[in-house]
Amino acid sequence: MISDNSVIKDIFKDLDFNDSEIKIIESVFKKLSIEKGTKLLNAGDLADRQYYILKGCLRAYHVDTHGKEHTVQFGIKDWWISDYTAFFSNEKAIMNIEAIQNSIIYSISKEGKDELYTKIPKIDKFFRIKLEKAFATFQKRILANLAQSAKERYIDFITTYPNIEKSVKNYHIASYLGITTESLSRIRKDLSK
Amino acid sequence: MISDNSVIKDIFKDLDFNDSEIKIIESVFKKLSIEKGTKLLNAGDLADRQYYILKGCLRAYHVDTHGKEHTVQFGIKDWWISDYTAFFSNEKAIMNIEAIQNSIIYSISKEGKDELYTKIPKIDKFFRIKLEKAFATFQKRILANLAQSAKERYIDFITTYPNIEKSVKNYHIASYLGITTESLSRIRKDLSK
DNA sequence: GGAATTTATTACCATACATCAATTTTATAA
DNA sequence: TTATAAAATTGATGTATGGTAATAAATTCC
Numbered sequence: 001m002i003s004d005n006s007v008i009k010d011i012f013k014d015l016d017f018n019d020s021e022i023k024i025i026e027s028v029f030k031k032l033s034i035e036k037g038t039k040l041l042n043a044g045d046l047a048d049r050q051y052y053i054l055k056g057c058l059r060a061y062h063v064d065t066h067g068k069e070h071t072v073q074f075g076i077k078d079w080w081i082s083d084y085t086a087f088f089s090n091e092k093a094i095m096n097i098e099a100i101q102n103s104i105i106y107s108i109s110k111e112g113k114d115e116l117y118t119k120i121p122k123i124d125k126f127f128r129i130k131l132e133k134a135f136a137t138f139q140k141r142i143l144a145n146l147a148q149s150a151k152e153r154y155i156d157f158i159t160t161y162p163n164i165e166k167s168v169k170n171y172h173i174a175s176y177l178g179i180t181t182e183s184l185s186r187i188r189k190d191l192s193k
Numbered sequence: 194m195i196s197d198n199s200v201i202k203d204i205f206k207d208l209d210f211n212d213s214e215i216k217i218i219e220s221v222f223k224k225l226s227i228e229k230g231t232k233l234l235n236a237g238d239l240a241d242r243q244y245y246i247l248k249g250c251l252r253a254y255h256v257d258t259h260g261k262e263h264t265v266q267f268g269i270k271d272w273w274i275s276d277y278t279a280f281f282s283n284e285k286a287i288m289n290i291e292a293i294q295n296s297i298i299y300s301i302s303k304e305g306k307d308e309l310y311t312k313i314p315k316i317d318k319f320f321r322i323k324l325e326k327a328f329a330t331f332q333k334r335i336l337a338n339l340a341q342s343a344k345e346r347y348i349d350f351i352t353t354y355p356n357i358e359k360s361v362k363n364y365h366i367a368s369y370l371g372i373t374t375e376s377l378s379r380i381r382k383d384l385s386k
Numbered sequence: 387g388g389a390a391t392t393t394a395t396t397a398c399c400a401t402a403c404a405t406c407a408a409t410t411t412t413a414t415a416a
Numbered sequence: 417t418t419a420t421a422a423a424a425t426t427g428a429t430g431t432a433t434g435g436t437a438a439t440a441a442a443t444t445c446c
Contacts (some may be wrong), residue, residue: 053243070339072332083328092366114238117318118314125310131324138331139265143255143287145338146263146371150403170424178339183403185425342431363394376433378395 007031007106011052012126032105040097040107047086047093048110051077056103057167060095061175074164077166080130101167140182149192150179151187200224200299204245205319221305229234233300235289240279240286241303246272249296250360253288254368264369267357273323294360344370344380374378 007029008015008022017025027050034040041047043063051058058178060083064161072095083095085109108116116123144153154177158165165173174184200222201208201215220247227233235238236256244251251268253276263357265288270276276288280303301309309316337346347370367377 055220062340064340068340070336072336072339084325085332088325121317123316124314124321127322128317128324131328132277132281135324135328135331136281138328138335139278141267142331142334142338143263145256145335146265146368148255164265171423174197175339180404180425181424182405186403189425362392373434374394375396376436379433380394 010054011106015122015126017120025116026069027106028115028187029106031106034099034102036099036102036177038099040099040105041083041093041095043093045093045098047083047091048083048111049107050080050087050110051075051116052106052108053077053081054104054106055099056099056105057174058097058099058103058105059168059172060097061084062095069175072162074168076159076161076164080134096115100169100172145178150177150183151162151190153177154184154187155191165176198256203247204299208315208319210313217312220228221308222299224299226290226296227295227371229295231292233286233292233298234276236286236289238286239266240276240326242300243273243275243303243306244268244290245299245301246274247271247299248299249292250294250357250363251290251292251296251298252365252369253290255288260274261313262368262373264365267354267361267365267369269354273327292338293362293365333381338371343370343376344383346370347377347380348384 007026008017010030025071031054034056034185040051040058042061053075055077057131058081059071060073060081061069061071063069068188081097083093083097085091086093086095090110113127117127144156147153148156154173157177158172170184171181174181177184179187200209200219201359204222217277224247227249232253233242233244234253238383246268248270251274252264253266253268253274254262254264266274274290276286276290278284278289279286282302306320337349341349347366350366350370363377363381364374367374370377372380
């Protein structure tokens with residue numbers, strides 16, 4: 001009963017489902033192949049979708065009133081990405097999401113997810129645990145922003161995400177670390193000594 | 194069947210439970226009255242408990258290698274507090290949790306929570322939604338730290354938490370905003386003009 | 387209420403990072 | 417491969433916030 005579009009194997013690795021459950025799951029996920037530069041969400045739109053990244057790299061960023069970009073999240077293999085604030089509360093997005101590499105993703109709507117929660121109770125636990133991990137990651141990031149210098153945060157970044165570092169622009173990293181690209185450049189120079 | 198210790202009414206306002214469920218819930222929550230200054234968690238300890246705040250104010254903070262405190266979260270009425278990173282992954286805490294006012298809280302252990310999840314499925318959804326809201330709050334905070342000046346963050350803080358502002362020390366607020374108490378003092382002076 | 391302690395403010399100077407502008411390097415595309 | 421655009425680096429200077437130290441104000445406690 002597993003179709004060639006094996007969302008089950010990709011996303012729900014450790015869980016077992018019966019045929020009808022598989023049918024439901026496959027009906028709510030859309031597999032997409034997107035090109036580098038593709039925007040999946042624009043600020044102001046309704047953020048009614050969440051994305052699972054099978055391959056490639058995406059980023060979620062906010063553009064402030066001065067036109068400056070701030071990267072809130074990078075999404076790589078096996079991560080989920082969305083404007084969560086907007087997604088969870090059915091509000092307009094304040095973030096933009098774009099592919100910074102050619103990527104393969106699974107897309108699910110808020111309704112689709114609600115359908116999963118209702119019809120397949122064990123999915124609830126699956127997403128709760130994902131959310132707990134993401135929450136812990138965010139808590140660590142808040143702490144890093146409070147306690148560490150830009151250089152320390154950059155070192156942490158390249159150790160934690162050695163793969164991301166190769167595929168994203170420096171100005172993406174800078175906007176994630178909360179510094180300018182010039183400052184990042186100076187940090188890199190300093191570290192290369 | 195509702196005991197005088199009405200945790201159900203306090204925490205699970207909108208949910209209905211049968212007698213046996215109420216029994217389970219009341220068995221896993223401990224209601225505590227704690228004095229200002231009480232530490233509920235010390236860095237290095239196992240963070241195996243999560244707390245619901247019925248009354249009062251708590252804070253979760255990290256002490257970095259230079260001895261500086263960084264407040265990651267304030268907990269007020271109807272909020273939950275814990276070292277989530279440690280709690281979710283069964284690791285040693287890197288945070289401390291203390292009451293900064295006399296408070297009344299409900300305490301639940303990780304095992305207790307797991308018991309709830311297993312025996313009362315609808316609890317799963319309840320906590321998932323709480324977590325989604327907390328997650329959104331954290332996302333907003335990350336963005337604020339990236340995009341806003343200290344003064345802007347302080348203004349946001351006192352507008353968002355007018356009640357907290359009265360009950361916490363300025364150095365608690367400063368350590369939450371990621372600035373020194375001297376800088377906060379200057380910001381306050383500037384705003385009072 | 388007054389002494390002791392904690393917390394907040396202020397002044398002066400230091401520093402991390404930002405801004406602006408120019409230049410070099412790297413990537414893209416004809 | 418060369419032309420063009422995009423990205424990264426560098427230098428000079430500005431600014432927000434930090435550090436230190438002294439003082440003032442507010443709490444706490446006897």
